[in-house]
Every structure is written in structure tokens, then in C-alpha cells.
Amino acid sequence: MTASAGEGERVLLGLDLGGTLIKAARFSADGTLQAKVSAGSPADEGAESILKALCGAAASLLEGRPLAGAGIGAAGVIDPAAGRIVESPNLPALSGFLLGERVREALGGVPVHLMNDANAAALGEYHAGAAADAESMFILTLGTGIGGGFVAGGRIWEGVASVGGEA
Numbered sequence: 001m002t003a004s005a006g007e008g009e010r011v012l013l014g015l016d017l018g019g020t021l022i023k024a025a026r027f028s029a030d031g032t033l034q035a036k037v038s039a040g041s042p043a044d045e046g047a048e049s050i051l052k053a054l055c056g057a058a059a060s061l062l063e064g065r066p067l068a069g070a071g072i073g074a075a076g077v078i079d080p081a082a083g084r085i086v087e088s089p090n091l092p093a094l095s096g097f098l099l100g101e102r103v104r105e106a107l108g109g110v111p112v113h114l115m116n117d118a119n120a121a122a123l124g125e126y127h128a129g130a131a132a133d134a135e136s137m138f139i140l141t142l143g144t145g146i147g148g149g150f151v152a153g154g155r156i157w158e159g160v161a162s163v164g165g166e167a
Contacts, residue, residue, distance in 0.1 A: 009065075009066075010029060010065075010068035011028060011029070011062070011066070011067060011068065012067075012068055013026055013058050013061060014073075014124075015071065015103075016117060017054055017091065017099075018117070019144035020041055022039050022040070022041050022057050024038070024061055025037075026062070026065070035061055037060055039057055043090065043091050044093075050091060050093060051099070054103065058107065067107060068110065069111040070103065071113045071120065072099065072112065073115060073117035073119070074091065074114065075090040075118075075147065076091070076094075076116070078114055083098055083113075083114045084098050085097050085114070090145050099114055100113070100114035116147070117141065119149040119158060121141050121147075122137065122139045122149025122150060122151050134151075136152045136153065137151050138150045
């Protein structure tokens with residue numbers, strides 16, 4: 001799958017990779033939600049199956065639209081600079097997997113940023129959600145696991161190994 005160079009405004013994708021569900025959303029350049037999908041996560045089927053499902057969700061939202069970039073939130077210890085999941089309690093098949101690089105390749109080389117899912121949720125709420133007017137905030141995420149993210153002065157507090165709000 002590659003990102004189209006077709007007509008129209010370039011869009012952004014947000015991908016939430018969980019142990020139970022994969023959620024994906026398409027946004028306009030100004031951050032307006034355009035569409036979203038969710039599907040079961042093949043968490044027990046290995047890294048390649050998880051990658052295929054994640055990229056399938058992305059492809060279903062693009063529908064020929066040109067892509068500017070994507071962000072991925074995944075549970076566990078993340079190395080954002082390398083785009084690698086160091087260790088994931090919900091997706092053990094992805095421990096050590098270069099998910100960011102593999103998704104970037106599948107999406108035609110557009111920028112892809114991988115981060116801890118609770119940190120991604122905290123940034124989303126801080127910039128466009130319930131905490132949009134707050135100076136600092138903490139979020140507790142409940143899903144297949146429990147997580148937390150902390151934003152102080154407009155910046156995510158990642159702490160050690162990108163799990164500052166969970167440590």
C-alpha cells in the first residue's frame with residue numbers, strides 16, 4: 001500500500017494499536033476529524049499479521065487521498081526515535097519490532113511517529129479535547145491494560161522509556 005499523490009488536500013492518520021482493537025482516524029490538515037474505523041486486533045497472530053491489520057485500517061481511510069503523515073499509539077515501552085516497540089504487554093509479538101519504519105514503508109515513505117498510547121491520548125486531550133484550556137493535565141487510560149499520560153506546560157512528560165505517566 002502506498003500513499004496516493006492524487007488530487008486534494010493531504011490528510012493525516014491517527015492509529016491506535018491495542019491488544020483488543022485497532023482504531024484509526026483520518027483528519028484534515030487543520031485537525032478536523034473526517035472518518036474513523038475500528039477492527040479487532042490480531043494480537044496473538046504475530047507481528048506481520050498485526051502490521052497487515054494496522055495498514056489495512058489505514059488504507060480503508062485513505063481511499064485515494066494523499067497522505068501527509070501518520071501517528072501511532074501503542075501500549076508499552078516505546079523508543080520513539082527509532083520507531084520501535086521495546087516491550088509491549090498487550091502485544092508481545094511486537095516487542096523489539098520496528099513498527100514505525102514498517103508502517104512508513106507501507107505508507108509510501110511519509111513521516112510516521114510512534115509513541116506510547118497513553119501519551120498520545122494525553123496529547124490529544126490537551127490539544128483538542130477536554131483539557132484544551134489547561135496548563136497541565138493527567139489522563140488515565142482504561143482498555144486492554146491501564147495507562148496514564150501527563151502533559152505539563154504543553155509538553156508530554158515521557159519519563160524513563162516513554163512511560164512516565166505509567167511508572
